[in-house]
Amino acid sequence: MTYVPCALTIAGTDPSGGAGIQADLKTFQELKTYGMSVITSVVAQNTTGVQDINHLSVAFIEQQLESVFSDMPVHALKTGMIANEAMMRAVAARLASVDAAYVMDPVMVATSGDSLIDEEARQFLKKELLPLTTIVTPNLPETEFITGRKIETTEDMKDAAAFIVDELHAGAALIKGGHLQGEAVDFLYDGHQIHMYSEERIPTKNTHGTGCTYSAAITANLSKGLPLHEAVRQAKRFVTAAIRSSFDIGSGNGPTNHWASRTKEEQRSE
Numbered sequence: 001m002t003y004v005p006c007a008l009t010i011a012g013t014d015p016s017g018g019a020g021i022q023a024d025l026k027t028f029q030e031l032k033t034y035g036m037s038v039i040t041s042v043v044a045q046n047t048t049g050v051q052d053i054n055h056l057s058v059a060f061i062e063q064q065l066e067s068v069f070s071d072m073p074v075h076a077l078k079t080g081m082i083a084n085e086a087m088m089r090a091v092a093a094r095l096a097s098v099d100a101a102y103v104m105d106p107v108m109v110a111t112s113g114d115s116l117i118d119e120e121a122r123q124f125l126k127k128e129l130l131p132l133t134t135i136v137t138p139n140l141p142e143t144e145f146i147t148g149r150k151i152e153t154t155e156d157m158k159d160a161a162a163f164i165v166d167e168l169h170a171g172a173a174l175i176k177g178g179h180l181q182g183e184a185v186d187f188l189y190d191g192h193q194i195h196m197y198s199e200e201r202i203p204t205k206n207t208h209g210t211g212c213t214y215s216a217a218i219t220a221n222l223s224k225g226l227p228l229h230e231a232v233r234q235a236k237r238f239v240t241a242a243i244r245s246s247f248d249i250g251s252g253n254g255p256t257n258h259w260a261s262r263t264k265e266e267q268r269s270e
């Protein structure tokens with residue numbers, strides 16, 4: 001029988017297609033995994049920001065989880081936006097009984113600056129969800145919240161990665177340096193060693209959905225059984241290509257895009 005890697009995202013939506021569930025499913029598809037999704041909140045947003053949010057009930061999120069897990073294999077999963085503590089409790093309860101790699105993108109604030117989760121959810125994420133992770137992927141503001149430290153240098157990033165694993169009990173921590181100056185450098189600490197992933201910084205404002213795309217690519221790679229370091233290495237290449245071919249559409253921060261990096265001829269011949 002053929003093995004089909006199956007990946008699940010538990011997150012909020014983006015009707016403009018750049019971030020959240022939509023970015024995750026596109027990434028899963030690009031990376032040839034079978035993609036599934038459990039929606040936590042329906043978010044009215046676009047490249048300029050968040051216009052409104054409609055939270056689904058906890059009972060309905062639990063029902064979606066049951067619909068997936070009672071019927072489908074899940075080899076790896078990720079969480080993105082989970083807006084409040086009650087939703088997080090429901091997700092945590094399910095994760096406790098699931099045997100799949102777990103990638104947490106600790107989404108707190110959109111690129112536009114709009115807050116996506118409340119204060120209690122931030123605390124719950126740090127204390128209760130982190131220890132369940134295979135890997136957590138905070139950007140710099142998220143790292144500052146999780147560690148309670150100011151992160152200004154690459155040394156601070158490495159120390160933060162070790163702190164999140166050794167003291168807060170995440171499985172591994174990937175600190176993303178997208179918000180620093182210079183090279184786009186990220187550090188992974190897996191409990192044994194630090195790995196560095198560095199790419200040239202691309203001069204663009206179109207970074208809506210980069211964090212979602214990156215964590216979804218890591219999830220897809222883990223669902224295929226790749227070791228963690230290799231899953232991150234390939235995902236970093238993927239997200240860099242997606243930023244390089246990001247779209248100048250919408251009047252705010254445009255979305256990343258992967259297939260546009262191919263020529264028109266290549267696209268026609270597929």
Ligand SMILES: Nc1ncnc2c1ncn2[C@@H]1O[C@H](COP(=O)(O)OP(=O)(O)O)[C@@H](O)[C@H]1O
Pocket residue numbers: 138139140176177178179184185186199200201202203204207209210211212214236239240243
């Ligand atoms: N302008 C850029 N050029 C190249 N890589 C970037 C750029 N901005 C962000 N990245 C990379 O994109 C990934 C997402 O990072 P980041 O922007 O920090 O996350 P988030 O979207 O969660 O805020 C990281 O690998 C980061 O290094």
Ligand SMILES: Cc1ncc(COP(=O)(O)O)c(N)n1
Pocket residue numbers: 011012013014019020021043045080081107109110111112207208209210211212213
């Ligand atoms: C539903 C949802 N989840 C996450 C993000 C953050 O996306 P990013 O920080 O990568 O722009 C977002 N804007 N919307």
